[in-house]
Amino acid sequence: xxxxxxxxxxxxxxxxxxxxxxxxxxxxxxxxxxxxxxxxxxxxxxxxxxxxxxxxxxxxxxxxxxxxxxxxxxxxxxxxxxxxxxxxxxxxxxxxxxxxxxxxxxxxxxxxxxxxxxxxxxxxxxxxxxxxxxxxxxxxxxxxxxxxxxxxxxxxxxxxxxxxxxxxxxxxxxxxxxxxxxxxxxxxxxxxxxxxxxxxxxxxxxxxxxxxxxxxxxxxxxxxxxxxxxxxxxxxxxxxxxxxxxxxxxxxxxxxxxxxxxxxxxxxxxxxxxxxxxx
Amino acid sequence: xxxxxxxxxxxxxxxxxxxxxxxxxxxxxxxxxxxxxxxxxxxxxxxxxxxxxxxxxxxxxxxxxxxxxxxxxxxxxxxxxxxxxxxxxxxxxxxxxxxxxxxxxxxxxxxxxxxxxxxxxxxxxxxxxxxxxxxxxxxxxxxxxxxxxxxxxxxxxxxxxxxxxxxxxxxxxxxxxxxxxxxxxxxxxxxxxxxxxxxxxxxxxxxxxxxxxxxxxxxxxxxxxxxxxxxxxxxxxxxxxxxxxxxxxxxxxxxxxxxxxxxxxxxxxxxxxxxxxxxxxxxxxxxxxxxxxxxxxxxxxxxxxxxxxxxxxxxxxxxx
Numbered sequence: 001x002x003x004x005x006x007x008x009x010x011x012x013x014x015x016x017x018x019x020x021x022x023x024x025x026x027x028x029x030x031x032x033x034x035x036x037x038x039x040x041x042x043x044x045x046x047x048x049x050x051x052x053x054x055x056x057x058x059x060x061x062x063x064x065x066x067x068x069x070x071x072x073x074x075x076x077x078x079x080x081x082x083x084x085x086x087x088x089x090x091x092x093x094x095x096x097x098x099x100x101x102x103x104x105x106x107x108x109x110x111x112x113x114x115x116x117x118x119x120x121x122x123x124x125x126x127x128x129x130x131x132x133x134x135x136x137x138x139x140x141x142x143x144x145x146x147x148x149x150x151x152x153x154x155x156x157x158x159x160x161x162x163x164x165x166x167x168x169x170x171x172x173x174x175x176x177x178x179x180x181x182x183x184x185x186x187x188x189x190x191x192x193x194x195x196x197x198x199x200x201x202x203x204x205x206x207x208x209x210x211x212x213x214x215x216x217x218x219x220x221x222x223x224x225x226x227x228x229x230x231x232x233x234x235x236x237x238x239x240x241x242x243x244x245x246x247x248x249x250x251x252x253x254x255x256x257x258x259x260x261x262x263x264x265x266x267x268x269x270x271x272x273x274x275x276x277x278x279x
Numbered sequence: 280x281x282x283x284x285x286x287x288x289x290x291x292x293x294x295x296x297x298x299x300x301x302x303x304x305x306x307x308x309x310x311x312x313x314x315x316x317x318x319x320x321x322x323x324x325x326x327x328x329x330x331x332x333x334x335x336x337x338x339x340x341x342x343x344x345x346x347x348x349x350x351x352x353x354x355x356x357x358x359x360x361x362x363x364x365x366x367x368x369x370x371x372x373x374x375x376x377x378x379x380x381x382x383x384x385x386x387x388x389x390x391x392x393x394x395x396x397x398x399x400x401x402x403x404x405x406x407x408x409x410x411x412x413x414x415x416x417x418x419x420x421x422x423x424x425x426x427x428x429x430x431x432x433x434x435x436x437x438x439x440x441x442x443x444x445x446x447x448x449x450x451x452x453x454x455x456x457x458x459x460x461x462x463x464x465x466x467x468x469x470x471x472x473x474x475x476x477x478x479x480x481x482x483x484x485x486x487x488x489x490x491x492x493x494x495x496x497x498x499x500x501x502x503x504x505x506x507x508x509x510x511x512x513x514x515x516x517x518x519x520x521x522x523x524x525x526x527x528x529x530x531x532x533x534x535x536x537x538x539x540x541x542x543x544x545x546x547x548x549x550x551x552x553x554x555x556x557x558x559x560x561x562x563x564x565x566x567x568x569x570x571x572x573x574x575x576x577x578x579x580x581x582x583x584x585x586x587x588x589x590x591x592x593x594x595x596x597x598x599x
Contacts, residue, residue: 113290116290116294117294117297117298119528119531120294120298120531120573120576120577120580121298121301121573122531122532122534122535122576123535124535124538124539125535125569125572125573128553128557128565128569129302129305129306129565129569130305131557132306132556132557132560132562132565133305133306133309133310133316133562136557205420209422212422212424212425213422213424213535213536213539216424216539216542217539217542217554218554219557232424232425232428235428236428236431236543239428239431239432239435239436239443240436243432243436243437246425246428246429246432247429247432249425250421250422250425250428250429253422253425254417254420254421254422254425255420257419257420257421257422258416258417258420261416261419261420262416
């Protein structure tokens with residue numbers, strides 16, 4: 001079973017491309033923990049705005065920061081935001097979604113209406129409110145993106161969990177006297193895991209995009225910690241002198257998001273062959 | 280259908296009410312002392328007390344909330360702390376940029392997405408379909424603000440066809456006017472539309488492909504209706520239901536992207552206003568702008584629900 005999954009995965013072009021791009025992102029982040037060509041925060045004015053060379057592979061910015069090192073270390077930021085924001089959404093959302101599916105009635109109604117309501121607050125609006133009170137920062141961004149993820153996962157978990165609750169084996173488990181939480185842990189969660197994995201991959205990509213936008217606007221990661229969004233903000237002031245500075249960070253964001261989205265699509269096909277046939 | 284609409288209207292009003300409580304609670308109650316937040320750590324107690332009086336913070340929260348909501352409904356809003364102008368005036372002025380930009384971007388999105396989505400569906404699993412789907416996958420991955428910067432790089436820096444940003448205004452004085460205004464909004468609208476259209480084209484394509492498999496489409500073709508007539512009369516109308524739903528959901532996305540892209544092109548819209556307000560710690564403006572944007576999102580979702588009822592024949596039939 002496992003063997004055939006791996007073989008099918010390797011034959012799925014978008015999954016392979018997505019996994020390679022995502023792998024690169026993870027490797028870059030891990031590598032940057034132990035090594036980068038230069039310190040990403042070191043200011044080196046005499047060598048500012050240099051083009052690509054064997055010393056500075058992608059050149060330097062207006063303060064002489066090494067662009068390649070900033071990109072490498074900036075990947076940590078994207079991963080941290082993605083993992084924590086998706087973690088918040090997954091943890092709270094799945095809990096609420098499963099609760100709604102198990103309890104039905106007014107609990108389900110309440111959870112779903114709350115989920116509908118949260119959709120009226122896109123991550124940026126939450127970040128604006130939190131940023132206005134507590135000041136901008138990485139945490140503001142993570143919390144805002146995480147909050148927006150909660151209803152996304154709650155809806156998906158509830159929809160898939162309700163379908164599982166209607167199955168005969170759940171009826172059998174109930175007849176055998178198992179309670180709702182035991183059934184949720186033993187039967188519902190394992191059966192909705194694949195849907196959640198696919199959504200987590202796609203939400204991870206959305207979180208990277210949202211973090212980049214927040215950092216670009218100055219509401220996310222603050223200096224000196226490098227982030228791709230802020231690199232773009234700084235590059236915009238140098239468009240005439242060093243246009244390529246505005247290209248590299250955007251490319252890094254786009255390739256990471258593309259990788260995660262392709263991997264998510266691939267996983268959906270691989271984990272749900274019924275859906276794949278219909279597409 | 281009327282029951283459906285009535286239910287939706289109730290949800291719409293309830294959502295607005297709860298949203299207003301939340302915005303008020305987060306921006307007025309959560310910080311503890313709003314005047315302190317606005318004036319900073321170094322403010323003297325006298326300055327704080329004077330601002331508290333000016334903003335009416337010495338009144339009980341419930342009264343302040345009631346005052347705020349009734350003011351919003353009547354258009355008598357509080358004065359901005361940094362501009363010393365009623366926020367309604369500030370927002371009305373800035374909406375003259377934001378609303379046309381959002382409308383332009385949405386129109387471009389719909390035209391692009393429907394054309395590409397229907398084309399891809401008609402080429403299902405052929406080269407055209409694969410090409411459109413690959414391009415849309417790329418479009419979804421590109422942040423709209425980065426695409427905006429790339430557009431500036433190409434059209435303002437390299438080709439020097441347009442200026443790198445700014446807005447001349449709609450009136451003929453100061454070199455503004457309709458044409459000049461639209462010119463200034465063209466690149467931002469394209470930057471916004473690309474990402475939105477990429478998502479919507481995929482939805483349109485799957486919806487059309489799905490409907491084309493339905494029995495009633497086969498019946499229409501069997502009774503001799505041409506492919507084109509079947510597409511326009513039967514397929515599109517049914518395929519529009521999921522497309523409309525996604526368009527409604529996308530609007531929230533469009534509004535937030537507009538805020539970001541306005542900052543890229545230095546357009547004096549709502550997005551610039553709110554970021555300047557954050558920089559100035561003008562919580563009065565932040566509160567009213569956030570409420571306005573949430574209300575916009577909720578209103579558009581309500582309008583989509585109404586359209587949904589008009590388009591979906593099943594909902595119409597439920598009245599009979």
